[in-house]
Amino acid sequence: MTTHSKSAEIFNRDFERTTWHDETLYFVRQKRDKAAFQIDDWELLRETASQIKFNVLSNLSEYLIQFEENALKNGIKVHWAADAREHNEIVFNIVSEYFEGNIPHDTFKGIVKSKSMLTEECHMNEYLISKGIEVVDTDLGERIVQLAGERPSHIVLPCIHWKKEEIGELFHKHLGTEKGNKDPKYLTEAARQHLRDKFLNRKVALTGVNFAVAVTGEFVVCTNEGNADMGTHLSDLHIASMGMEKIIPQRQHLSVFLRLLARSATGQPITTYSSHFRKPRDGQQMHVVIVDNGRSTQLGREDFRNSLKCIRCGACFNTCPVYRRSGGHSYHTAIAGPIGSILSPNLDMKANADLPFASTLCGSCSNVCPVKIDIHQQLYKWRQVLVKEGHTSATKTLMMKGMSKVLASPAVFKFSGKVGRMLMDKMPFMVNNSLNLWYKQREMPEPPKESFREWYKKNRK
Amino acid sequence: MTSRDQILAKVKQNQPNSVHLPDLSILGKESFDPITKFAETAVAIGAEVIEIQDFSEIQKYINSKYSGKTVRSTLADFNSENWLALSPKELDGTDFLLVEAQFGVAENGSIWISDKDLGQRIAPFITEYLGVILDKSKIINTMHQAYQIIGDEDYGFGLFLAGPSKTADIEQSLVLGAHGARGLVIFLK
C-alpha cells in the first residue's frame, strides 16, 4: 500500500466521520456552484484568468523585475529566496535585524502570522520556533490546528477535519473556555479575545500574498476574518512571503481574479477583506520575500507548468471525491488535494510518488478550477513520469508488462480468457494478486458461459 | 551570483514564448439595477443597509446605539476627538467607527476605501462595529468598473471591504466578528 492509501484506509474506518467530512466539503462545492452560476460570464472569466496567468508565466522574469523595481520605489524591501531554507533564513534575519540580533523569548517579540501556505511549504514555523521566535497563527482554523500540534488539512479550511466538540475540548485545555461548550459562536469569541491580545502586543506580522501587481509594486492579501490586517496594521514590521507565480501584470487584472477567488473557494461573492498593500505605514517596515522553491523548475516542465497558475482557492479539494473521503493529512504535504498532487512531485518525486495515483482521474477538479488548470490530465502525466523514473514497485511493473503482453496478442488473450474467466485477477485493472482487495467489500461478476467473441462466432458468422 | 540573479536567469530560461494578454473589455457587461443588487448582496453577506436622506439620521442611529460609547469618525460632522494621533493599538476599544466609502460594487456588496478615507489603516478592523456612508450614485456594477475607477490612484493602502469580519472555520458554521468589526452598517445616501 502507498502512504496515501494507508492513511485513507485508516480515515475510512470511521464510517460516520467520513460521511460527515464528505458532506461538509460537498456543501462547500455546492455553495461554489451557486455563486458561479449567478455569473453569466463565469466560463469566460475562467478562460480569461487562465490566459492572464499564461501571459504571466510567459513573461515571468520581466514581471518579477518590474514588480521589484516598483515595490522598491514604494518603500518596500524585496528579498529573493531560491528555496525553503533560504526563505526561512531571510525571515529570521529580517526579524533578528529588527531586534538588533537580540531575540529574547518574550511575548513582544513573537510573530503574528496570517494564512500563508507558502510558509507551510517551507516549514517556517518549526524553523523560527527552533530559533527562539514564537509564531502565532491567527486564522482561526490555523490557530486550532497549531494548538493541536497539527498542520492544516485544507488550504482554505485548515481544520475542516475537526469537530466542534473536539475544538471545544482543545480550547478548554489551551484557552480556558468552559468545559463541554462547543458552540461555534462562543468558541470564536474566545479565539477573538485570545488573539486580540496577541495582535496588540506583537511588533512583527507575517502574511502571505494572493496577488502582486507588477506595474504598481503592490500586493493583495485576502481574508474573511481580518486577521492579516489586524496583524499588519498594528505591527512595526510586516513581512509578506510570496511564491513568485503570484505576479499579475496590472491592477485591472485583479478584477478577474477577485471575482473568481472567493466564489470558487467558499461561494462568497468576494472575501470580506481584499487588502491592497502598496506602501508601508509611516514608521513601519514592509518586506516582500519572493520565493522560488522549485517553481522555476516546474516552469520548465512543459506538461506541468500550468500548475503554477493556481490561485489557491481550494475548489479542487472540495469537489474531489477522493479528498473528501480520505482527508487532507493523507496527502502528507503542505498542499493536499488534487492541486497538491500535481505540485508536490515537482518538489520531491520519491516522497510524493503516491499522490498522482490518489485519484480516479474523474476530471471534476479541472472543471471547477478558476484558472482552468488541466489537473486530471497532469495527474495522468505525472504517473507516466513517475513510472519512468522508477518510483513504482517492481511487482507492479512486472505485472503491467505481463498484462500488456497478454493483451497485445489476440491468441494469448483468447486462451487466457478461457482459462481465466473464473479468475478475475487476470483482468488488467487487478494489480498483481489484488483479487482479495476487490473481493473484500465487493462481489465479483458472475462468469458467463461464453465470451462475447464465442457468442459472435456462433451467432453472426 | 546572488539568489535573485540565479532565480531570474532560470525563470528566463524556462519560461515559454510570450503570449498576449486577453481582452478585458468584454467582461463586466452584466445588467442589473446596481442599487438594488448592491443592497441585496450586502445584506446577504451580513451587512445592514439603511437608506438615509441626510446625516442627522446617522447621528440619530449613533445616539441610539452608541451613547456613552467610544465613537470615532473621519468625517468632521461626527468627530469627537483627534484620534489620528493615537498609536494604532490605542484604537482598541473603539465601539463604532464611521467612514465614507469612495464607491460600492453591486455584484459583491463591497465598498472601496483607501488611506485617505481611513484616518488610520487599523481603524476599520479594530473597531467593534463599523459604519460606512456610501453615495448611491457611486455604486457600479462589477469589479471591472471598480478598477477603472481606481485607475492609478496613488494609495499606500486600499481595501475592498465586504460585510463584517467572519469565519466558518468551526464546522462551517458562520460566525460574525472573527477578528475585525463584528457588524457593518452601510448608510446609503
Added chain:
Amino acid sequence: MKVALFIPCYIDQFYPKVGIATLELLEKLGCEVVFPENQTCCGQPMANSGYEHETEGCTSNFQNNFDEYEYIVAPSGSCTLHIKEHIPIKGKIYELTEFITDILKIETLEGSFPHKVGLHQSCHGLRGLFTAQMSELNAPQFSKPEQLLKNFKGIELIKLSRKDECCGFGGTFCVTEEAVSVRMGQDRVADHLKNGTEILTGGDTSCLMHLEGIIRREKHDIKVMHIAEILNQAIS
C-alpha cells in the same frame, strides 16, 4: 452504415450480454455491424497506471483490427476516450450513445421500459467525451443518454442528489485505493437507493461492475443494466 464494434476486454470476458445488446441495438437501428475478431484491449488500464509506454502492443493490435473502418463504436466511454486520445486511427471511435445521437442523428427512441431508472454518468463519458453537461460548468444542459431513454413508455428517470459524482472505480484505483474506492461506490449506491432507483444503468461497464459488486455484497434491491441492454430491450 457499416460499423466496427469494439468490445472492451472485460466486457468480452464477463459481460458478453452487453456486447450482444450493443450489436443487436445497432442492427435494429439499421447498421451493418462487424466485430474484428482479433481485437483485445485498448491499453487504458496500463496507461492510466503510468505504463503508457508499455501499451504499444495494444495500440498496434487495435490499429491492425480497426484501421479499415470509418466508424467504430464501443459500449464504453472510458475505453473510447483512451482510444480517442492515445491511438491514432484512420476512422473515428464513438461511445454508443453519442454514436446514436450524433452520427445516426436519432433524436429520440420509441419503446417501453416501465421502470425507475437511475443513470450513472461515467466520468470519462461525461467529462472526457461530453455525453452530457457537467455539473461544474455554467453552461446549457443536455444529456445524450437521457435523451435516448426519456421517451420510453413508463420510464421514470431518477433525480440523484449528486448527479455526476465519480463511482470510485478508477481502473487500478479500485484495488490500490480500495477503501476510498469502495466508499465512493457505496455513496453512489446510497444516492440511488435514497432516490428510488430500481434499475441502475450507465454507459460504462467498469463503473457498473464496481457498483454491482457493492450492491450484491450489501444485498440491495437494485438491478444493474448497461444502457445498451435497456435500449435494446425497450425498442424491441
